[in-house]
Structure formats: C-alpha cells, structure tokens
Amino acid sequence: DGGITQSPKYLFRKEGQNVTLSCEQNLNHDAMYWYRQDPGQGLRLIYYSQIVNDFQKGDIAEGYSVSREKKESFPLTVTSAQKNPTAFYLCASSSRDRAPSYEQYFGPGTRLTVT
Amino acid sequence: SQQGEEDPQALSIQEGENATMNCSYKTSINNLQWYRQNSGRGLVHLILIRSNEREKHSGRLRVTLDTSKKSSSLLITASRAADTASYFCATDTGRRALTFGSGTRLQVQP
Numbered sequence: 456d457g458g459i460t461q462s463p464k465y466l467f468r469k470e471g472q473n474v475t476l477s478c479e480q481n482l483n484h485d486a487m488y489w490y491r492q493d494p495g496q497g498l499r500l501i502y503y504s505q506i507v508n509d510f511q512k513g514d515i516a517e518g519y520s521v522s523r524e525k526k527e528s529f530p531l532t533v534t535s536a537q538k539n540p541t542a543f544y545l546c547a548s549s550s551r552d553r554a555p556s557y558e559q560y561f562g563p564g565t566r567l568t569v570t
Numbered sequence: 571s572q573q574g575e576e577d578p579q580a581l582s583i584q585e586g587e588n589a590t591m592n593c594s595y596k597t598s599i600n601n602l603q604w605y606r607q608n609s610g611r612g613l614v615h616l617i618l619i620r621s622n623e624r625e626k627h628s629g630r631l632r633v634t635l636d637t638s639k640k641s642s643s644l645l646i647t648a649s650r651a652a653d654t655a656s657y658f659c660a661t662d663t664g665r666r667a668l669t670f671g672s673g674t675r676l677q678v679q680p
Contacts, residue, residue, distance in 0.1 A: 496673075497671050497672040558603055561614070
C-alpha cells in the first residue's frame with residue numbers, strides 16, 4: 456500500500472519537553488509539508504521541503520524544527536519554544552513531476568496535547 | 571488572512587439536497603483544489619481546476635472557477651449522510667506550497 460504514515464496518532468507531553476512527530480511516505484514524492492490545524496480552523500504551513508537536505512520555513516515556523524535526510528522521511532520537532540503546541544499536526548507530500556498539478560496527499564495526522 | 575476563504579463556514583442540509591460552498595482568494599493562481607476532511611482525519615484531494623478552466627466535473631462534484639472574480643464554487647449534488655465532512659479550498663500560486671482556507675463544515679442529515 457502506498458501512502459503517508461504519521462505516528463503516533465495521539466501524543467501527550469509535559470510543557471517544556473521537546474517532542475518529535477514522525478512522517479514517512481512511500482509515494483516517491485519529492486516534496487513534503489507540515490501543517491498545523493487548530494479546532495475549527497484551516498491548515499497553516501509550518502515547514503516544507505522540496506528536495507532532500509533542503510527545507511523552508513512556512514508561515515508559523517517559530518518553535519518548530521525539521522530535517523530531511525531521506526526522501527521518505529520528514530520528522531517535525533515541536534520544541535519548548537512553541538508557545539501553544541497543542542494542535543492537530545498534518546503531514547503531506549506531493550510529486551513535483553506532475554506539473555502543473557500539485558495535489559497533496561495527507562497522512563492521518565497526529566494530535567498533540569501538551570499540559 | 572488566508573489566501574482562500576470559504577463561505578459559508580457551516581452548512582446543514584437534508585440527504586438528497588445539493589450543497590454549494592464557495593471560495594474566494596486574493597492573488598493570481600495556477601490552479602485551485604478542493605479537499606475533504608472527515609473529523610479527526612487527514613485531508614483527501616477531491617478535484618483540481620486549472621486557471622484556464624471554468625468548470626470541471628467528477629462524479630457528484632462540480633467545480634467552477636471565475637478568475638475575474640477570484641472565486642470558486644464546489645457543488646455536491648444529491649448529497650448523502652456520508653458527505654458530512656469539512657471541505658477546504660486550496661490555491662496553488664506556484665510559489666511554494668498550497669494555501670488552504672478555513673473550510674466549510676457540511677452536515678448532511680439522513
């Protein structure tokens with residue numbers, strides 16, 4: 456089965472702790488993205504990566520960090536500097552080869568709760 | 571504010587009725603996409619319409635695009651209870667990543 460996996464589905468952390476969210480894809484997509492979704496809201500872009508070993512900040516990158524060492528993997532670390540980390544985090548990927556269409560494929564999401 | 575803004579924010583209809591939701595955006599686009607999200611899940615791509623297209627169909631979905639008004643609409647015909655979800659428009663401006671609107675929450679009553 457091809458797709459995107461995110462783990463874990465639910466994550467609980469104490470305030471002040473860093474936490475890393477996993478995102479893996481086997482779609483052979485070049486581009487990967489991290490979004491944050493708050494209740495009843497749309498998606499806000501945190502970071503994106505168009506190619507291995509390269510990534511760019513999105514609209515709300517403060518308090519987050521990423522790495523892209525492998526094409527298949529794009530983990531997101533929520534650091535203690537993130538003021539309001541409790542949210543639903545979505546990972547997505549897209550194929551840059553399918554220009555001009557860049558539909559994104561989403562993982563199931565990780566719901567992070569920080570207390 | 572977001573590039574794409576959906577209207578209405580929430581919509582409740584009876585099974586069998588049509589559901590129409592609208593999206594407005596601010597800057598020029600390469601394409602506009604519609605996604606669906608079931609509660610607590612990831613988004614699923616529904617349909618993409620390019621800037622040089624005016625209308626597109628996929629099953630019970632009909633999407634229109636008016637680039638002069640910078641707006642798009644998604645019509646779901648003969649709705650079913652299983653269509654209950656949030657629907658998001660997303661614009662591709664060719665810059666970096668899609669920009670998503672805040673979504674329309676659709677409730678289809680059986």
